Amino acid sequence: MSGPLPRWADVLVIPLINVALAFLVAGGVVALIGENPLAALRVMIEGAFVYPGSLGYTLYYATNFVFTGLAVAVAFHARLFNIGGEGQAAIGGLGVMAVCLTLDPYLPGVLVIPLAILGAALFGGAWAFLPGFLQATRGSHVVITTIMFNFIAAGILVWLLTGPLIRPGQSTPQTRNIAPDATIPTVHEIARALGFEASSSPLNLSILLAAAAAFGVWVLIWRTPFGFRLRTLGESEPAARYAGVPVPSMVVATMVISGALAGLMATNAVLGAQEKLVNNFTAGFGFTGIAVALMGRAHPVGIVMASLLFGALYQGGTELSFAYSTLDRNMVLVLQGLIILFSGALAHMLDGPLSRLFAPRRRLPSTP
Numbered sequence: 001m002s003g004p005l006p007r008w009a010d011v012l013v014i015p016l017i018n019v020a021l022a023f024l025v026a027g028g029v030v031a032l033i034g035e036n037p038l039a040a041l042r043v044m045i046e047g048a049f050v051y052p053g054s055l056g057y058t059l060y061y062a063t064n065f066v067f068t069g070l071a072v073a074v075a076f077h078a079r080l081f082n083i084g085g086e087g088q089a090a091i092g093g094l095g096v097m098a099v100c101l102t103l104d105p106y107l108p109g110v111l112v113i114p115l116a117i118l119g120a121a122l123f124g125g126a127w128a129f130l131p132g133f134l135q136a137t138r139g140s141h142v143v144i145t146t147i148m149f150n151f152i153a154a155g156i157l158v159w160l161l162t163g164p165l166i167r168p169g170q171s172t173p174q175t176r177n178i179a180p181d182a183t184i185p186t187v188h189e190i191a192r193a194l195g196f197e198a199s200s201s202p203l204n205l206s207i208l209l210a211a212a213a214a215f216g217v218w219v220l221i222w223r224t225p226f227g228f229r230l231r232t233l234g235e236s237e238p239a240a241r242y243a244g245v246p247v248p249s250m251v252v253a254t255m256v257i258s259g260a261l262a263g264l265m266a267t268n269a270v271l272g273a274q275e276k277l278v279n280n281f282t283a284g285f286g287f288t289g290i291a292v293a294l295m296g297r298a299h300p301v302g303i304v305m306a307s308l309l310f311g312a313l314y315q316g317g318t319e320l321s322f323a324y325s326t327l328d329r330n331m332v333l334v335l336q337g338l339i340i341l342f343s344g345a346l347a348h349m350l351d352g353p354l355s356r357l358f359a360p361r362r363r364l365p366s367t368p
Helices: 007-033 037-049 055-076 084-103 109-138 143-160 189-193 206-222 227-237 236-243 247-263 265-274 285-295 300-323 330-345 351-358
Strands: none
Touching: 007 037, 007 285, 007 300, 007 330, 037 055, 037 300, 055 084, 055 206, 055 227, 055 247, 055 265, 055 285, 055 300, 084 109, 084 143, 084 247, 084 265, 084 285, 109 143, 109 247, 109 265, 143 206, 143 236, 206 247, 206 265, 227 236, 227 247, 236 300, 247 265, 265 285, 285 300, 285 330, 300 330
């Protein structure tokens, strides 16, 4: 007897199997190149978790993916596919700098930092507002509009960083540095201040904000009336309308929340790590967030786990390119593509066998 998969199996077991299959196929590709797949895997694991400072880099990348993965997941629960995380994160970076460049000469960092975080969320949410509004009122598909807005955001960033916001006296497209007391402290600086040895890495306290965002999304979607209406809309728009859900306003509100989460990525990259706004600081994290949300089954727990995996792939892939002349970061892209393939297009290929495996077994009636 088979039935629907338990939620824990859908969130945990299926993604783990998909990752294992992706690594198996990637190992075959590495073997075809002429390298030992197990040795290459060991290099990636050590490069992501063992070498000095490697864990900090892995968690730094994972923090970015948590924000962008949550952004995609929130929209996905309303059956909206937000492809604009890259642009929303970029505009979120402008929100951070708008606050810092204006206020850090006059206010203490303890006031500037929360205002800058708020600026990142507001700017990211505002950038997602118009695609949501067009979807709700004009039927313009949010996939198309968010993709277009990515290009517009990139153009705005280049224009500002090569013109009004460029640091005086230089040609590199970047702003001046944020005041030291207005940046988010890094973990290794805190550890050293407490007397512990710690290798340098860009990991900063934005990771706590990412954890809070993951918990907040769980509460929002599964423990609030808004989340119930959002999930109802995602299951069936006609049913949502019949139940009295204001569909247009729900679409707009969902996109704004999604954009705000993507914009918060800038707190990690701009306010915590780089301490200034540079061109292309998003580095594709917004697009990778789509894969993170797919692999995590749009659940905050799954997204956190998927973010750790993709963070490890990013950092481990760097070490892989150092250790092998025949393998570079493109191999990591192949592995990411395979994970997306198994987590997306082939995500349900094992539902039947696993449903039978996890289905509750009925006890046969005893004979008299």
